[in-house]
Amino acid sequence: MSGRGVFPSEAHWRSLALFNGFRLLAALALFASISWRAWLARSGEGYDAFVGLALTDVVLSVLFGIGIYRRRPAFQIQLSVQAVTDIVFLVALMHLLGGIKSGLGILLLPYLAAAGLISRGRMTLFHAAIASLALLGEQLLQLWLGLAGTDDFFVPALLCVACFAVAWLAHRLAGFARESEALALQRGVDLENLGQLNARILQDVSDGVMVVDAHDQLRQFNAQAQRLIDVPLVAGQAIGALPVLAQALKVWRRDPVAPTALLQLEGAYKTLRPRFVPLGPDPQGSVLVYLEDMDRLRREAQQLKLAALGRLTANLAHEIRNPLGAISHAGQLLKEEAGDNLLMQKLTRIIGDNTRRLERMVKDVLELNRRDRVDMRPVVLGPWLSAFVEAFRQTEQIAVAIIIVCPDDATIRFDPGHLHQVLWNLLRNGWRYCSKRQDSLVVSVVLDDGHWQLNVDNDGPPVARDALTQLFEPFFTTESKGTGLGLYIAREICAANAARLEYVPQPPDAGVRFRIVFGMNNGQETP
Known part of the structure; x- marks a missing residue:
C-alpha cells in the first residue's frame, strides 16, 4: 500500500479523495466565516493572516485533488503531505486565535484518526509525533512572546497524549479492518468458487x-x-x-x-x-x-435389459444359424424335386422366404453383438459420400439423383465400415418411404456448435406420433417383413463411435430427417 511496491487499491484512492473533499469544504467554510471579525484577532495583521491562511488551504486542497486524480505522487506520500499540511494549518490557526486556549487543538484528533484509517494504520504514530511537536512548538512560541507562562504546558501535554492515543486507536482499528478485509476477500473467493462449482454441477446434471x-x-x-x-x-x-x-x-x-x-x-x-x-x-x-x-430413462432401462440378454441372443443366434442353414438347403432340394407341382413350388417358396428373413435377423443380432469392435479412422466426408452414394444408387437400382451437400473440410473419426452400414440403412429407409422423385433424398453435412452433423432428409410422411417413443427400440417395425433391428443397430453403432443418431421432428409437409451428430473431438479442430 505504500510506495514500496504494494500498489494501493481503488478504495484507498477514493477514501483519500473524500478526505481531501472534506478538507476543501472545511477551508471554504472557514474562509466564509471571515465576515465575522469578532472571532479574529483585533489587529488588521491577524485578519490578513487569517485570509491568507484560508486561501492557502483552499489552493492546496485543489492541488491535492489534482494529484489524487492523476495518481501521482505515490499514495503514501500524498497522504503524509496532506496530514502534515492539516497539522500546520490547524496549529497556525490556533496561533492566530490565541494559542492552546482557543480550544482548536482538539480538531487535530479527527484529522489524525482519518489519516490513520485511510493509511490502514501505517504512519499513524509518525503523524501523531508531528502533531505533538507542532503543539509543543506553538506553546514555546507563546511562551517566548510572553503570551503564556511555564505552568501552561499541562494542557498541551494532555493534547499530545490524546494525539498518540487516537493514533494508536486508529492503528488498532485499521488492523481490525485489514483482518476483516482479508476475511471478506477469502469469503468472496470461496463464494465465487462455490458459485462456479454450483454452475458447473447445474450444467452437467x-x-x-x-x-x-x-x-x-x-x-x-x-x-x-x-x-x-x-x-x-x-x-x-x-x-x-x-x-x-x-x-x-x-x-x-x-x-x-x-x-x-x-x-x-x-x-x-x-x-x-x-x-x-x-x-x-x-x-x-x-x-x-x-x-x-422419460425417453432417456426408457433407453437406460432398455440398455440394462438388453445387456442381460446380449449373450443369450448371441448364443441363440449361433445355435439357430446351423439348423436354419439345413432348412434352407432342404427347401432348395424340395424346390428342385417339385417340378411342375404348383403346391410344392408355393410351399418351397414360403420356406425360402422365411429362412432368408430368419437369416437376416440372425445376421443383425450377430452384428449387434460385434458393435463394440470399432476401428475409428479419419474420414473425409466429401469424397467418401460421393463414392458411397454412387454405390448405393447402383445396388438399389435408383435412377434419380441423390443430393449431397458437404463442406470440403468436413472430416470426422468413425469406423468406415460402421458408417457405411448406418448410412446404407438410413438411405434405404428414406428411399422406401419417399416419393421417389428427383431430389427426394438429400444428404447434407453442417457444422453446429463444434459438432459435424450429417442429415439424411426425405420427402416422405413423418413418423407417427405414437411410434416416436419406440422408433429406436429393437424388434419394433411397421413393415410386415422387417426385423425391427435396423435403426436400433444403427444407433448402437453410432454410440460405439462416440456419435449420436437421432430423429429430428420437422414442420408439417417438410418430410423426415435423421441426423448423426459426431463427437466434439471426432475430427479436425473446428475454426
Whole structure:
C-alpha cells in the first residue's frame, strides 16, 4: 500500500479523495466565516493572516485533488503531505486565535484518526509525533512572546497524549479492518468458487433444472432444460410461454403432495416428468423445477435389459444359424424335386422366404453383438459420400439423383465400415418411404456448435406420433417383413463411435430427417 511496491487499491484512492473533499469544504467554510471579525484577532495583521491562511488551504486542497486524480505522487506520500499540511494549518490557526486556549487543538484528533484509517494504520504514530511537536512548538512560541507562562504546558501535554492515543486507536482499528478485509476477500473467493462449482454441477446434471419465482417468472435454468424444452428460454420471462409446464406448476401449488402428471411437449415430441421442490417453507414462493427425460430413462432401462440378454441372443443366434442353414438347403432340394407341382413350388417358396428373413435377423443380432469392435479412422466426408452414394444408387437400382451437400473440410473419426452400414440403412429407409422423385433424398453435412452433423432428409410422411417413443427400440417395425433391428443397430453403432443418431421432428409437409451428430473431438479442430 505504500510506495514500496504494494500498489494501493481503488478504495484507498477514493477514501483519500473524500478526505481531501472534506478538507476543501472545511477551508471554504472557514474562509466564509471571515465576515465575522469578532472571532479574529483585533489587529488588521491577524485578519490578513487569517485570509491568507484560508486561501492557502483552499489552493492546496485543489492541488491535492489534482494529484489524487492523476495518481501521482505515490499514495503514501500524498497522504503524509496532506496530514502534515492539516497539522500546520490547524496549529497556525490556533496561533492566530490565541494559542492552546482557543480550544482548536482538539480538531487535530479527527484529522489524525482519518489519516490513520485511510493509511490502514501505517504512519499513524509518525503523524501523531508531528502533531505533538507542532503543539509543543506553538506553546514555546507563546511562551517566548510572553503570551503564556511555564505552568501552561499541562494542557498541551494532555493534547499530545490524546494525539498518540487516537493514533494508536486508529492503528488498532485499521488492523481490525485489514483482518476483516482479508476475511471478506477469502469469503468472496470461496463464494465465487462455490458459485462456479454450483454452475458447473447445474450444467452437467442429466436433468433439466429451472428456478421459478413466486410470480411464475423464470429466474435460472441450465442447458439441459433448454435442450429438453426445445424453445428459447430467457431469464425473467413468464413460464406462461410454456403452458403445459405452467399448468403443472399451478396444480402442484394447489396440492404439493398430489402426484404430478407427465408432460407431453407438443413441439419437441418429448415426454418429461416434472418434480417441484420449494426453495422455502411456502410452496407459493420460489420453486426448483426438475425435468426428467422419460425417453432417456426408457433407453437406460432398455440398455440394462438388453445387456442381460446380449449373450443369450448371441448364443441363440449361433445355435439357430446351423439348423436354419439345413432348412434352407432342404427347401432348395424340395424346390428342385417339385417340378411342375404348383403346391410344392408355393410351399418351397414360403420356406425360402422365411429362412432368408430368419437369416437376416440372425445376421443383425450377430452384428449387434460385434458393435463394440470399432476401428475409428479419419474420414473425409466429401469424397467418401460421393463414392458411397454412387454405390448405393447402383445396388438399389435408383435412377434419380441423390443430393449431397458437404463442406470440403468436413472430416470426422468413425469406423468406415460402421458408417457405411448406418448410412446404407438410413438411405434405404428414406428411399422406401419417399416419393421417389428427383431430389427426394438429400444428404447434407453442417457444422453446429463444434459438432459435424450429417442429415439424411426425405420427402416422405413423418413418423407417427405414437411410434416416436419406440422408433429406436429393437424388434419394433411397421413393415410386415422387417426385423425391427435396423435403426436400433444403427444407433448402437453410432454410440460405439462416440456419435449420436437421432430423429429430428420437422414442420408439417417438410418430410423426415435423421441426423448423426459426431463427437466434439471426432475430427479436425473446428475454426
